[in-house]
Amino acid sequence: MVGMPPHPTKPAPEPAAPRSPAPAPTSASASVAPVPAPAPASRPGGPAGPPRARNPYLRLFAVPGTRAFTAGNLVARVPMGMFTVSAVIMIAGSRGSYALAGAVTATGLAATAVVAPFTARLIDRYGQARVAVPATVLAVLGSLALLLCVRHGAPDWTLFAAYAATATTPNIGGMSRARWAHLYRGDPRAVHTANAFEQAVDELCFMAGPVLAAFLCAALFPEAGTLVGAVLLLAGMLLFTAQRATEPPVAPRAARRRARSPLRTPGMPALLAVFLATGAIFGSMEIVTLAFVDGPEAGPVMALQAFGSFLAGLAYGSVRPAANARRRLLVCLAAMTALMSLPLPASGTGSLPVLAGALLLAGMATAPTMVTGMSLVQRLTPPDRLNEGMTLAVTALLGGISTGAAAGGWLVERAGAGTAYALPAVAGALALGLAAAGVRVRDLP
Incomplete structure (x- = not known):
């Protein structure tokens, strides 16, 4: 990345359809604002072209190149759910210390x-x-260095240094969302469907990733999960980035100097605070469920929450969203708070199937909330800082997950796992309060 020319150039993206609403700008002429399209980009044939597909997800993939970059996205995103589980199994098995x-x-x-x-x-x-x-190559080298340090008994500090190197892993979910936002910049409903699709993919990969990692580490050798994850990450990223026709163009240098940081955009700090509190819901729910179930059934039971979110995300993306985005966010957060309170009484029954059903229902508000939140991030972020804005949202979410996990573990030790199920509902109420107080209509473009 050192020595990059100040005016990067690349071939102009190919038209997304035979009658494109507006030619995609090259890197030298891209404007900061998205180009308004007189007709949605999801109708490649234009007014005289083929009829619009009824299934909104089929419409997404009518543009050439979308299937290819989605395939790379899927391959590269599965390891995101593998690396943590693989590292824990590998290190704990070799050093005998979960701490x-x-x-x-x-x-x-x-x-x-x-x-x-x-x-x-x-x-x-x-x-x-x-x-x-x-950046991916550097992250893969970090994963391989961790594997070798564990395998050959290197000092403990080398494990920290090697795993820290994996922090350069790009946010491929954010890059994929940026491509959808660029391709369908004249069709807000298609962007809504694309965001729902990406959230559903997130849930699917975070269901499959840990299961695949645990299977590889148990069936082959302890380092297998990390090794396979590194190969999948690099292969998927190479396939994803090879699709240059769908890559969003970079803004001219002068436009980049004028654009302000997403953190300075009115409404963005409040929205990031909502993401932080939402992450606390997920982190606390995971650690409390692990403590309550305390056995091999914990994985499948927790997967039901992600499966509920996956189903709800697909359903949410197939309907036209309400025009008032702030109200939509508040409704989603209120529903999440209500549904996240279900595991508390379910845990009191002592029945694992009842708890599993409550977690399935609890997950059904997750995807709509995340889709709406990410849509607001896209609206608040300057177009030439879109990856940065979405990555800040993910960073806030991760910070909330770690905080929620720590708080959940503390409450489990002092009040018991059943009582600790109150924490996700409290975090949901906090997120709702922050959204109601901080996300104002005048801040939304």
């Missing part, structure tokens, strides 16, 4: 919170392919 394994993975999370926004800013400035590939 060391937890400390190493927590260090990696903290490093990611610091590094990820800067990586995203470079992606916005120089383009996805030019930054994401070397």
